[in-house]
Amino acid sequence: MNAIQIRTMARDFILNEFLPGERPENLTDSTELITDGILDSLATLKLVAYLEKSCGIEIAPDELVPENLNSIAQIANFVQSKQAST
Amino acid sequence: MTVAALHEYLEQSARRYPQTCAAVEASSGRQITYGELDALSDQVRDHLRRIGVRPADRVGICLPKSIASLAVLFGILKVGAAYVPVDSLAPPARNAFIFNDCGVRAIFVEASRAEALRCELARLAAEPSLLPLDWSDGPSPLAAYLAGVEAGGLAVEDESARPGPDNLAYVLYTSGSTGQPKGVMLTHRNGSSYVDWCSEVLAPDENDRFSSHAPFHFDLSILDIFVPLKHGATVFLIGEELGKNPARMASIIAERRLTVWYSTPSVLTLLVEHGSLDARDDHALRFILFAGEVFPVKHLRRLKAVVPRARYLNLYGPTETNVCTYYEIPQTIAEDRSAPFPIGRACSHVEARVIDANGRNVPRGQEGELAISGAPVMLGYWNMPERTSAAFHVDSSGRWYRTGDVVIEGDGGVYTFRGRRDRMVKRRGYRIELGEIETALYRHPAISEVAAIARSEESGVSIKVFYASRDGHALSLIELKRFCAHNLPAYMAPDWFSHQQLLPKTSTDKIDYQHLMRME
Structure with a gap:
């Protein structure tokens, strides 16, 4: 999966699950997801479960930190690094 | 000692x-x-x-x-x-x-x-x-x-x-x-x-x-x-x-052999649902204590199946008294039970009564407000003498803190929680005044009217905000969430926002909360 595919997938999931009715263009690659309150802790866990399933990766408990998940760009980088290491 | x-x-x-x-x-x-x-x-x-x-x-x-x-x-x-x-x-x-x-x-x-x-x-x-x-x-x-x-x-x-x-x-x-x-x-x-x-x-x-x-x-x-x-x-x-992080907490409970766990039911639910707590059978837990909100029986039953040897205590009490009643969950929970467990009996260090608006005792079996007196009851609210005196009922039997919680006393002095008499709600263990959310959102320059309501659902309490904007257009949900994240503690963030042209009003021109409660 390339970065653009991962970004699209993560964006669609976040819009559908947590931002019903939001205009897609308002959710940019750099929108702060955790520090701006778009994902709470439960939503973060749901997103992680989705990424694990659809990207075929396993995310360790220690990796559930804002540095890996705070924006769509960071999510794409993180997922790609996980895919490269497996 | x-x-x-x-x-x-x-x-x-x-x-x-x-x-x-x-x-x-x-x-x-x-x-x-x-x-x-x-x-x-x-x-x-x-x-x-x-x-x-x-x-x-x-x-x-x-x-x-x-x-x-x-x-x-x-x-x-x-x-x-x-x-x-x-x-x-x-x-x-x-x-x-x-x-x-x-x-x-x-x-x-x-x-x-x-x-x-x-x-x-x-x-x-x-x-x-x-x-x-x-x-x-x-x-x-x-x-x-x-x-x-x-x-x-x-x-x-x-x-x-x-x-x-x-x-x-x-x-x-x-x-x-x-x-x-x-x-x-x-x-x-x-x-x-x-x-x-x-x-x-x-x-x-x-x-x-x-x-x-x-x-x-x-x-x-x-x-x-x-x-x-x-x-x-x-x-x-x-x-x-x-x-x-439920997975890491679950491994700490097992590896560190914790014997007493105390948290809100939401955290325990998270541990059962997302922590793979059931993958470990080496728990040393003697007690699992929970407080701060109602524990949905569905999740409590699952937790008991995973950690069967521990004793489970439902602790109840507002910050003003800390824990003042408690209830031990029975060894087995009936298959068909869905009603939450009672908040239980008064602890040995307090006295409890159920009173009406005038401070008179309410007969057993009828709804009334739980009032608490004794050693753990707060001095008062800092620098708020009027709020403090309004929080207490004082009579010849002493100084009673009015919890605002409506209860019924059953057999053996066991109290069951029925609801609140004001606009305070508890979500994930935190008490939230809906008015504080409204006050924060009124500071947003584009918002002209706000009303927050709470709904109890099987999975817990959720908070919904209805608002109207100055230009009549809905605000971006991202913008609303961002504004809340920077103006309210995270635990107060609303779950839902709903844009309205105008909020419904009562005949006295106040926001009609009853009407909002019926709106989807």
Whole structure:
């Protein structure tokens, strides 16, 4: 999966699950997801479960930190690094 | 073993068990013995005295949960001052309001947050001493800070203060209906009467290992901090980040062989649903305690199946009294039960009554407001004499705190919770005044009207906000969430937003909440 595919997938999931009715263009690659309150802790866990399933990766408990998940760009980088290491 | 002042629990255990591990930072594994914690908090006491903190002063704590924040807390008590803990991740303006409201003399603050807090305090013309602890320097920021300020200090008395049992020990701020948090004033006796009740029920000893999940500004932490330290047991400090990570918490429960767990039901549900708690059968848990909200029976049943040997206690009480009733969940839960369990009987250190609006007793079996008197009941709200007197019913039988919770008394003095008589709700253990959410959103320049309501669903309480905007258009949901994240503590964030052209009104032109409750 390339970065653009991962970004699209993560964006669609976040819009559908947590931002019903939001205009897609308002959710940019750099929108702060955790520090701006778009994902709470439960939503973060749901997103992680989705990424694990659809990207075929396993995310360790220690990796559930804002540095890996705070924006769509960071999510794409993180997922790609996980895919490269497996 | 009753003490006059809460820090005596630590001092006594430090004499009996100097080499025993008192506290562990669960995420890093760093630990401290009783002897070391007592000595470190003595240093904090000496430093506070040198900068002019006196008995009966207030000192703020704006730190992540850690060995450092635990030592700071005891150092403050040892001066004879009261500690005022806040959520270090909450908006700095809110924390500055709290610290200014109760006039703290000094604040221990995480260095990276000091500047933002200083700016907000300056806007209120408040100038307490800020004592910054810097975690980027290493894992022992308190020792590093104290080493840096030690040189050239004045000689101070090296005995801890001996405050009386009715002196202020801590001030816990809770959500306020007028839009500003209010400070619940609690004394050493308020705390110690509860800690001693916990000893009676839990019968802990030095082999116990307690969780500390709740943040220090949350009243659940009183049990976590003082009960293990009274008995020479070990407390495992679970910080903000770890506390949201069910898989890591589940492995700590198993690997560290925790014996007493205390948290909100939401956290226990998270552990069962997302923590793979069921993959481990090596639990040492003797007690699972929960408080702060109703535990949906569906999730409680699953938890009991995973950890069958523990005893389960439902603890109930507002911050103003801490735990005042409790109920032990029976060994087996009937298959067809879906009604939540009662909040239970009055604890041995309080008296409870069910009263009507005029303070008269309500016959058993009828709804009324639960009122509590006795040793753990707060002094009052900080600097709010009118709110304080409105919170109490005083008659010949004493001074009764009106909990605002509507209950029914059943057989054997067992109380069942029925609802609230005002607009306070509890979600994930936190009490939230819906008015505080509304006040925050009214500050948004594009919003003209706001109403927040709470709904109880099987999965818990959710908060829905209806709003109207000045230009008649819906705001971006991202913008609304961002605004809340920067103006409210995270625990108050609404679950849903609904844009309306105008909010429905009653005949007297007030927002019609009944109508909103019926809207989807």
